[in-house]
Amino acid sequence: MNKHLLSIHDVTAEDIVRILDTAESFREVGTRVIKKVPALRGRTVVNLFYENSTRTRISFELAAKRLSADVINFTTSGTSVSKGESLKDTALTLQAMGADAIVIRHSSSGAPFTLTKWVKGSVLNAGDGTHEHPTQALLDLYTMRDRLGRLEGLRVAIVGDVLHSRVARSLSFALVKMGADVTLVGPPTLIPPDAPAWGVDVSYDIEGVLPKLDVCYMLRVQRERQRQQYFPSVREYARLFGLTRDRVGMLPEGTTIMHPGPMNRGVEIDSDVADLPQAVMEEQVTNGIAIRMALLYLLLGGAREEVGTDE
């Protein structure tokens, strides 16, 4: 495997199978009384979160701690990050502290790539701007494989603001890599015109797509986008593209409903739909810890270069 996980393009289909299989073992660890293994004892994992995201950060924090690694949280509030320190200076400080892995979430697309120039450890992208969110895609693949037994040939719709969604990009790339059939659904203003070149289909008609799905993946639609005039009103968006109770009835029986969270209940997904048993958002969260443990293990479990304090 590559030293860094910056994008889904950093892993091959074989790597993905290995990651999912390894995550299987880590999910088992999560069922034990003592949910901890000493595998990454003595390693230091830094969570560098420029964007507020309690859920993802906690997920990574738990993952690292369950591997017995030491965890440092560098978040925007109350640290030098908020005092205007540059990414480069922050990176050099972490490097001097001997970080083996840096998990970075940032609002600028490409920030993890830039970070790799200044640190010797592994860099894991926990979401950069509107570019990618590879660990989310992997935990979603894991959830799908777990429930449906396979990824190849799965019919998946990704519905919503694809244009601004890093989850949609990573997930599309990952599913195509594993041989699934992906259809992007949303208003034309929110789907990149070049998307078919990713190996996916595009549709502006959600009801035409629903009857032929194994997985319906809903993206969060920010109300901000209405202010930017990508669609005229939240009401119209929900009417044309929302997953309502009626629309759930159009899905084949047992279709899995997924969402990366946090949900805008009433916009992209109705409240009572979110609570249906086939909506597996909680499983996604649980699986997130196992996947992140697997990634940290695979990235840091190999021979390390001298990552210690700088001379």
Added chain:
Amino acid sequence: MSDRYLFAGARVVDPASGRDDVADVLVADGVIAPLDTGVADAQVIDCTGLVLAPGLVDPHTHLREPGREDKETVETGCRAAALGGFTAVTPMANTDPVADNAAVIHEVLDLGLKAGLCDVFPVGAITKGLEGEAMAELGEMVEAGVRIFSDDGRTVPTARVLRNALTYVKAFEDVVIAEHCEDDALAEGGQMHEGYHSYSLGLVGKPRESEEVIVARDIAVARLTGGRLHLHHLSSAGSVEMVRRAKAEGLRVTAEVTPHHLVFTDEDLLTYDTNFKVNPPIRTAEDRDALRAGLLDGTIDVIGTDHAPHAVEEKEVEFDQAPPGTIGLETALAALLTHLVEPGSMSLGRAIEVLSTAPARLIGAADHGGPIEPGRPANLVVFDPSAEWVVEPPFASKSRNSAFRGKTLRGKVVHTMYQGELVVADGKAQR
């Protein structure tokens, strides 16, 4: 100067006179001298295997002084120019304060004279403060020596202001209005070319049309006024085609392209390297090929480096935070030699024409661009067309943001002569 130099055995490439032959060139008292006036006491410079050409002229440079001397000064920029084989540069007006009056123009001219490394032809702003509303005192600046006006960095926002400027300068001889063509509304927030890669990289893009709508508008206003219009740094195939048609129609439109737009494509941005973040953005291979074709068939008249220095800490940041721009004075010649002349797409003569002769004519720099004949000022460059080198700091420019950083190029300047003085000898600046 009383020094006499004999450049011996050089391949003299001089598009202004149509020459391309191996010969000796004698320089005495700052001008080209006839060979029969005595070569005995001249310093002989062996130019076997080297090319001698008129000194290069850059019609689009940013020297950052006054205001951002941390990125570049007139002196360091001119040194970079001289090392790149340039004997004349045209610093743009987007300094601080803006060069929208004679006082700032004089200041820049004086700085250039003091540096003594090459000629400096400051560009005047079209509008006061580059705000795009009120015309600056163009006449006063013409008196100070300005021949080209541009709000570069910005686009003149309304056709009315452009029309007035193009019409007004007809009162003066050979003055050009130049435009940076970008529609703010279509380009807003854009970090790179809008296309397959910008969507995959999660970066907002600037579509080709953000340049093309302004190119179309400006050509129409040029037609309306009959004025002389020059279009800076074209980046898209559509723009090239529009200029081609404008020229066929007989309009007085000229166009410029940068070396980096001739070499790179948007695929080079896949690693989020801010050295490739430029404005206008580097577009696709199709656009690059159309730009090359335009340069070859004369649709594009000149190379302009758009040398845009930025401080190291400004470029070593997240991609969307970095200011756009690449330096280019020290690599322009080598870039063309390596990527166009050597593979055979372009003749050496055409390369010298677009790097020297044509830009000299465009900006009215009579002492530059050749022809290399007795009596003409000795502004020359001597270079080794096959010398290989890797583009790495230290650079003469104060800044390090080069799109060619880390690349291997062929073609190195050996000597640069400015007004008869060797300002660069054996690849080293003498001042």
Added chain:
Amino acid sequence: MTATARILDEAEIRRSVTRIAHEILEHNKGARDLVLVGIANRGDDLARRLAAEIERIEGATLPVGVLDITFYRDDIGMRAEAPEVHETRIGFDINGKTVILVDDVLYTGRTIRAALDALVDFGRPTAIQLAVLVDRGHRELPIRADYVGKNVPTRRDEDVRVALKETDGEDAVVVEEPAAKRDVPGGER
């Protein structure tokens, strides 16, 4: 090429398993509170064979678990890649039980040390006993087996390979003398 010597054939393996089963029952005075945990890979195949034998002899059905010790290895970070992980499934409570830990080959003792650390995270057994098919010597830690199929003195550069029908299609234990030196540290499997 490699020189190979067959140490145990199918019949001998069968007899070893039977004998070890008897010894376990004799030592523990029956099957009460016994559980079997095999170390992946092949240790779990052996554990299941032992459970079958004990069922045949004593009529008692013992729970069998499989334990992967990869996360407890002491050489994580020394190989180029993170070591591959296998399944762990211990679907029963080990508190107050006597755990019979089962592995195919006992060599340096590091795998067993890792297994002991792992087991302790699952609960607090009354006792842990170790059953191995082959003990090849060269202990690097103070670990010993309670039940041994066969003691096979070996040189350090030799390889002991255990093949079991469940995993490899045949039953055999061979000692190989490698022609080229391999640089895999530990790896007594």
